[in-house]
Amino acid sequence: MGTPRVLILGGTSEARELASELTERGMPVVSSLAGRVNAPRLPRGEVRIGGFGGPAGLRSWLAEHDITAVVDATHPFAERISESAATASELSGIPLLRLHRPGWRQGPGDAWHWADDLGSAARLLPSLGDRIFLTSGRQGLGAFAHLSSLWFLARCVDPPTPVPPPHITVLLSRGPYSVEAETALLREHRINVVVTKDSGGAMTEAKLVAARRLDLPVVIVRRPPRPAVSEVTDVRSALDWILHYSSKE
Incomplete structure (x- = not known):
C-alpha cells in the first residue's frame, strides 16, 4: 500500500522533532497547527494552520488528503483537538497515537x-x-x-x-x-x-x-483528562510506531 502519509497534530517541540525525523526519512508528513500563536515555530515539511471543524471535519480532511496515520502531539492542555482526533480516528479506522509529554515531578524542597x-x-x-x-x-x-x-x-x-x-x-x-x-x-x-x-x-x-x-x-x-488512545512519551517511540506501521503496509 506504500509509504504512510502522516498527520501530526502539533505545536510542541516534540511535534517539530518528529516532523523533522520523518522528513529526513523521506516520509510524507503534514503538521497541523491551531494558529493561536502569531509567529509559531514551524516544523519541517508541509504545514497547515487552523482548525478542522470538529471530529466530522477532521474525518473528512483525513480522507481527502489520503492520511494513513495520525500522531496527536499537541500541548497537554489542548484537550479539544485531542477529543476530535480520537473520535475521527474511531470513525475512520485510521490509527492514532498520542505523543504525550510527561508532566513535571515534585522533588525535595518544592x-x-x-x-x-x-x-x-x-x-x-x-x-x-x-x-x-x-x-x-x-x-x-x-x-x-x-x-x-x-x-x-x-x-x-x-x-x-x-x-x-x-x-x-x-x-x-x-x-x-x-x-x-x-x-x-x-x-x-x-x-x-x-x-x-x-x-x-x-x-x-x-x-x-x-x-x-x-x-x-x-x-x-493539573492536566485535563484525555481520550483513551495508544500513547508514548518520547519522539523515538513515536517514530518506532510509525515505522512499524509502515512495515505492515
Whole structure:
C-alpha cells in the first residue's frame, strides 16, 4: 500500500522533532497547527494552520488528503483537538497515537499546590502571596482579573485580548529559559508565588527550579483528562510506531 502519509497534530517541540525525523526519512508528513500563536515555530515539511471543524471535519480532511496515520502531539492542555482526533480516528479506522509529554515531578524542597483548573488556582492565591508570576497562558488571564488586591506579572508569547486589568502586567517572551534568568526575574519583581500549568518538558521547567531555590510556593494546574488512545512519551517511540506501521503496509 506504500509509504504512510502522516498527520501530526502539533505545536510542541516534540511535534517539530518528529516532523523533522520523518522528513529526513523521506516520509510524507503534514503538521497541523491551531494558529493561536502569531509567529509559531514551524516544523519541517508541509504545514497547515487552523482548525478542522470538529471530529466530522477532521474525518473528512483525513480522507481527502489520503492520511494513513495520525500522531496527536499537541500541548497537554489542548484537550479539544485531542477529543476530535480520537473520535475521527474511531470513525475512520485510521490509527492514532498520542505523543504525550510527561508532566513535571515534585522533588525535595518544592512547595507545590495542585489545582484542578485556573479558577481553583485563583482561589488559592490570597493565602499564599500577593505578587504573582503567572505563566498559564494569555487566554486564561480572566480567571485572575477579580483579584485586584494582588499584583501579577503574566508572561505570554503574544499580547492578550482583551487588554488585562491594570494590576496584571504582561511580559511578552518565549522560551526556553535558564534557571539563572528565571531566578533573576523572580527577584527583580519580588515575586512570592508562581502559577503555571503542568505542561511538562524542559523548555519552561527552569521557573520551577528557580522557585525551589527561592523557597517560593508554586500553584500548578493539573492536566485535563484525555481520550483513551495508544500513547508514548518520547519522539523515538513515536517514530518506532510509525515505522512499524509502515512495515505492515
